Amino acid sequence: MISFYPGPSKTDENLDKYLSEAASSGILSCNHRSPSFMKLMKDCIKVIKQKLEIPSNYEVFFTSSATECWEITGQSFSKKSFLHIYNGAFGEKWFSYNSKINNAVEGLAYPIHRSISLHQLDRSGAKQKDVICLTSCETSNTTKVHQKTIRKVKNRYPNSLLFIDATSSMSGVSIDWISGDIWYASVQKCFGLPPGLAVMVCSPKAIDQADKNDFHYNSLKSIYQNTQKFQTTHTPNTLGIYLLYKSLSNKLGIKAEHEKIRKRMKNLIKQLKLLGYDFVVPTKKVQSETVIGIKCKAELLPIIKEKAKEKGITLGNGYGKWKLNSFRIANFPAHSDSDFEKLLIFLKSEDFNKKREN
Known part of the structure; x- marks a missing residue:
């Protein structure tokens, strides 16, 4: 089928081979503070940066899902004001979820057959927002935000952080990483892997502006500190990380x-x-x-x-x-x-x- x-969706054609290799390698029995796991995490981050052409000063983190990234971005920037731009169900859900975490959250909907209007953003008070959020590929209605539009938004509001849900585009299309501050995606789409893992890519500016006293589960502060040691805040999806490493290593x-x-x-x-x-x-x-x-x-x-x-x-x-x-x-x-x-x-x-x- x-x-x-x-x-x-369809998974990597070599998935059965990678699963067998993971089982026989012993990595699935290693704890996440062990040298073996830390080497795997280091190697995986290296190949992600290489294959996806991520800037060397951007950080790569692992979470359980894109939905968890909604929570991380909401809780770890709780002192910020947000503007969510959306034209579909998932962008609207992200806005709704963040509204339950933070008070200074506003939404701006736009039609699916049009690009994001910078004039409309100006009128909505985007220049006064600390964080602007958008969805680069809205799976629900099959629209995309053109990379040039994302760059224009970033250039228009240089003082704002730009967070981007790239769940249906990351690892499938080229991304201009420096035009955003946080990008995230689950692996069950363009990465061609089973669900249960997500990749979050963060700029130095995002790391610097994250709440310093955020002690929520999987706060960006904790994720960053652990990743510097090639560790995670919790027992991770080791199999997912292994499959991600093997799959990307053998891709164009x-x-x-x-x-x-x-x-x-x-x-x-x-x-x-x-x-x-x-x-x-x-x-x-x-x-x-x-x-x-x-x-x-x-x-x-x-x-x-x-x-x-x-x-x-x-x-x-x-x-x-x-x-x-x-x-x-x-x-x-x-x-x-x-x-x-x-x-x-x-x-x-x-x-x-x-x-x-x-």
Whole structure:
């Protein structure tokens, strides 16, 4: 079964090999203060920085999930004022979650077919906010924030920290790391791994401005102090870190991965247009390169998904208000070109086309 679900999704093709190596290596029995674990963590951070081209002065941390990163960023910057910019469910959930932790939290919604408006940000008082939060790829509606837009936001408000949920983009597309202060992502999407681990990338400015007296579980202060020793604040997901190290070690650099993702999405959109499909996000500039949403009639959706399943293909559900009239297709590095050939053969199938016409 090929899973095009937008997370958890298809895993690295060598995952079974890495799992076997992890079990036989003895690393899974090592405590997280041992030299063996510290070497693994050091090696993993090194390969993450190398493959994703992260600046040497940025820190790489491990957490359990992107959702935990919501809590870390809220609790570790509790004296700051926040502005959350969002156009979809996950950005809004992050805003809602932070609102329950801190008092000085405001939200600004914008349409899915438009870029973030700097003029609208000015009117919302962004210049007075200590932290601006946005989602670089909104999995729920398959939009993205263009890297140039993120850079413009950073340049427009240089005194503010910029926090970015990159869950459906990190390790799949190139990131201009210095345009943000905290980036985070779970590994079950573009990293091609099972859930239970997340990567957080932090600038020196973010580390410096984090609450110094924050003693919450997994506060940024504690994470940073432990990472300097290549340790964690708690017993970590050692298997997840091992799999992340092995998987990234055997991957192309991020520029090559991004080019592969970009070309494949461009071809997929071209083929879908020829077949007469409409998209949840029709605007190219804000259409995600890693997840695409395809509109369909509500009565056809269960038929499409069931027929796909019969062909060994799992399609992603629509989300939110598009749940009953769309499906989503993930385009992650773990997917192969042959996976997409099989998908397109299915979408072009004669029986399916007849049902669409009816």
